[in-house]
Amino acid sequence: MKNNDLLKTTKEYYDSPDADNFYHSIWGSEDIHIGIYESPDEDIFTASKRTVERMASMLPIHQGAKILDLGAGYGGAARYLASHFNCHVTCLNLSETENVRNEQKNALSGLLDQIEVLQGNFETIPFDDDHFDIVWSEEALLHSDDKTSVFEEVSRVLKKSGHFIFSDAMRTDYVQTDKLAPILERIHLKELGSVNRYRKLASKNGFQEVAVKEMPDQLTMHYSKVQKELNTQHNKLLKVCSEEYLNRMNEGLSHWINGGKNGHLNWGILLFRKV
Ligand SMILES: C[S@@+](CC[C@H](N)C(=O)[O-])C[C@H]1O[C@@H](n2cnc3c(N)ncnc32)[C@H](O)[C@@H]1O
Secondary structure (H helix, E strand, C coil): CHHHHHHHHHHHHCCCCCCCCEEEEEEECCCCCCCCCCCCCCHHHHHHHHHCCCCCCCCCCCCCCCEEEECCCCCCCCCHHHHHHCCCCEEEEECCCHHHHHHHHHHHHHCCEEEEEECCCCCCCCCCCCCCCEEEEEEEEHHCCCCHHHHHHHHHEEEEEEEEEEEEEEEECCHHHHHHHHHHHCCCCCCCCCHHHHHHHHHCEEEEEEEEEECCCCCCCHHHCCCCHHHHHHHCCCCCHHHHHHHHHHHHHHHHHHHHCCEEEEEEEEEEECC
């Protein structure tokens, strides 16, 4: 798929009532990313919040810091960062449906002065050079087939010594791409990122590695939780999502779970500093 078509398809997907209602219900209306589970019986909301807390704990965040969240979803991370660190967060996100919900939640939390929500594509970031102290992203880079541009753009808009932190669902470096076909087809991608691929892109764009925390088991655990929740809440979800969507989602989740169990997939948090 050509890049413009991919952007259009991704936007239409996240804007659709099916996806919006599903994600908003299953994750507890704040986050749409992989959680860090301390025990198997933990719920999705708690584990997903822990990922935000863990990432924030890895960063130096000063009062008034300017943070850019790429692919910000419903803005759960932005509200956490703004309220805990008294910083300013810009949410750059493709989906207008999610952006409306994000702004409503910011208004309810009294954070409109600290959080700005922009519709846009993180492959062409609409800011001047050296603007942000931190660029943050969770489970959004995987949607891009132009990760080279993403790293170039992040490096451009970050101030010197600024940090780029992201979590992402990735492939392992040694798996053959054809083994990933069911996953790639569903999200219309040619490839997934990997730790080594991200390390290379970071180094090529003037970043130094600070930390790479690989937690592939969390991916399998998380998608198993989402699938279980889908099945438990099936009748309730049918009131807001089409049956076809739920069936396709169920099938897609099985691909991610099997990929994780077979050791083909990886997930983790990567932190780089612009030198
Ligand atoms: C799995 S969701 C993660 C949302 C959010 N980061 C979170 O953790 O809750 C992926 C997000 O990436 C956004 N996205 C995908 N491609 C994008 C692009 N090229 N530019 C901006 N946002 C994008 C989608 O709109 C969606 O909100």
